Amino acid sequence: MSKTYDHHAIEAKWQAYWEEQRPFRALDDPGKPKFYCLDMFPYPSGSGLHVGHLEGYTATDIVSRYKRMRGFNVLHPMGWDAFGLPAEQYAVKTGIHPAITTAQNIATFKRQMKRVGLSYDWDREISTTDPDYYRWTQWIFLQLFKRGLAYVAEVPVNWCPSLGTVLANEEIVDGKSEVGGFDVIRKPMRQWVLKITAYADRLLDDLSLVEWPPSTLEMQKNWIGRSIGAEVEFGIAGMNGTIRIFTTRPDTLFGATYMVLAPEHPLVEVVTTAEQRQAVTAYREAAARKSDLQRQELDKEKTGCFTGGYAVNPVNGEKLPIWIADYVLMGYGTGAIMAVPAHDARDWAFAKTYSLPIREVIAGGNVDKEAFVETAKGLVVNSTTPDGGFSIDGLAPVAAIPKITDWLESKGKGRKAVNYKLRDWLFARQRYWGEPFPIVWVEGEARPLPEEQLPLTLPETSNFKPSGSGESPLANLEDWLVTMEPLSGKPARRETNTMPQWAGSCWYYLRFIDPNNSAQLVDPAKERYWMPVDLYIGGSEHAVLHLLYSRFWHKVLFDIGVVSTPEPFKKLVHQGIVLGEDNQKMSKSRGNVVNPDEMMDQFGADAVRLYEMFMGPLEAMKPWSTRGVEGVTRFLERVWRLMVNEEGRLSGAVVSSAPGLEHQRLLHQTIKKVTEDIEHLRFNTAISQMMVFTNEMTKAEQRSRALIEPFVLLLSPFAPHLAEELWGILGHRPSVSQQPWPVFDPALTVSDRLTIPVQINGKLRGKIEVGTDAAREQVESLARAQAAEWLQGKEPRKVVYVEKKLINFVI
């Protein structure tokens, strides 16, 4: 019985060694360059890790191991985003406390991660559900509250009767709850809201400071949605008061032919005439009944209703009919618009439906056929005040916009204005399993708890059912609920909302730096050393919300001096989605879910790691292939046999004598390629180069240590267990992870012979081999001989010679 590569024994052996020696601890050593390598920490679900998690985790693990070998002090931590709805719903069903299920799930995740050989510094493990952690989540909330960035508002929220909770917009898909698919209705409720809009400009502008995927930057920009324009005051005919509108196109002000208010706009009451009241009321009620889903239907006909009232255009005194229509949203701008059908597609469609006039004020299109909306083309026309005192005629829109804005301002009729799509952040959930707010209510007023009384812990209970009133299950717990205000001693009632899951994940990267600090969120010196996160890898599903909310909190912490960098995450990469073998999204119902434990049982952790990286580019969506795992397993076995004989001892083929030049070149090319590929996260091509190296060495009868040993080091971030074992068999003491990374000699990465392709009219007709120092004349004459058949003795019209690359005869 020959001893072959036994991944079970080898992986168990080295995992036990790492457990005992803990070589991956990050020490706060300011003398060493640091590298902070972070994964998006998971919600520990009941189903355990899936192969998609593993892709990102393996990538950061390879980078971390590589950076350590390059002499960096690497912070590579892991923790748990463990508050959240699933554990609570499970508790409602079974009565099992969420803390228990959460602990079990964490144990599963951790076991699996260790089994993959991920080199986390487990001494820094954190969970958002730990009172020592959420104490500081609550502390940050208090800072927000003190700075006026957290306020209470009566907001119509997405109330889901089945879940007994309010959902954020992002938790609703197609009008149904994301979890469970239940109906959602609008209901006004008292809510905590965070004033993220106060940071809109900085959140937008500071995107220039980070190295993120272009799509993610774009999504954040669109989400913030800054648009610059003007606010303009329109008088109301026959009465006092004005309608204030926002427009990005003040240059089209002379083209306004009607006004539209959102159905919910407070001025609707004021401008509606007696004759129109009945119709207006009916329309408003119909609009209110429409669900969000219905209002979002796009290509539907635009509807509206005339109010009977008129507004006065401040530039020309024209009377404009005031309509209401649900295509104008109360939540954006001022909830009112001037309608310029000639130059806005929505207004154009509305005007056509209700036969309202369309007046061209930017020449260049055909406004009878469609709205002409391009600002880059066309010139302003028909835009002079009746008295002739002001005109923007003949200007390009870009020039007209500032001119008319200034004029409006000078007349007190308007001003430059900026609007954002971004809304303040609804920061409350009617749930048990979340961070309690450190707030008590005294005589209808919110009072913060003193910081030294934190954490305010979740009360013990066995009843997780919603209170039914819309308040969280905490409202059922009298003993906890009824308290007194610490300072005044007045009777008080605790806030029953809890924080959304985003809260804990907003700042966890800071706590990893100093996880056990009981006096501060993070020690400032440590923070300055470790921040920012150098590499952050996680799914693109967090491209907007988590990453925007984190950035917001980070900037607040920056303003109060807790952190030293304006942005938390310098470089961000999203791993791609791993599809099932059938090229479909993995799902239980399709039965195509790949279980990492089963894969590791069969092929071992190193093979699974390697395959995860070999599948294709990190960021691409790609299907799983168990055959592919077999392929990389064969590669690992070949590596094993390269240096281990059938008795499991060092192979006789491994020799101490110096390697041949060609083999040395191959080694140095491999070092170069693997090094550069890891730096650029191109793991698939790094692995393919190691395969090339292995294939070559397999052919060699004698394998010099000077080749084999550096190769084991190159392999070690990818297949750390195997590399440790081979390092031992080669006669070295552990650990391979503490060896310096091999360096390449640039002179040895190039060959002294070159193959030059010979082309005729750009078509490949032959190849010649020359020395690297061959002169042009020499190359050309060899090439002419090579291509004689094609040249037929004629002199080419032109000879293109690219040094060391190619020669092309044009005939």
Add this chain to the structure above:
RNA sequence: GCGAGAGUGGCGGAACUGGCAGACGCGCGAGACUUAGGAUCUCGUGGGUAACCGUGGGGGUUCGAGUCCCCCCUCUCGCACCA
């Protein structure tokens, strides 16, 4: 509709700033060693008998295009009446 990204063998994917298309792996074929092989090793493998043709389709620039420019098609992701 708008924005971002991507289309390369039977499959996953390589190809640096324009310069040998298809590295590496899977699959497939042949052979070797074997009592045996779904192990291992070696060789072959884009299409076509060939001239030639080939990187989603059509134009263009260039001595030369997967790569650059224009038009079109398809797919993925995000946004979705944001004035």
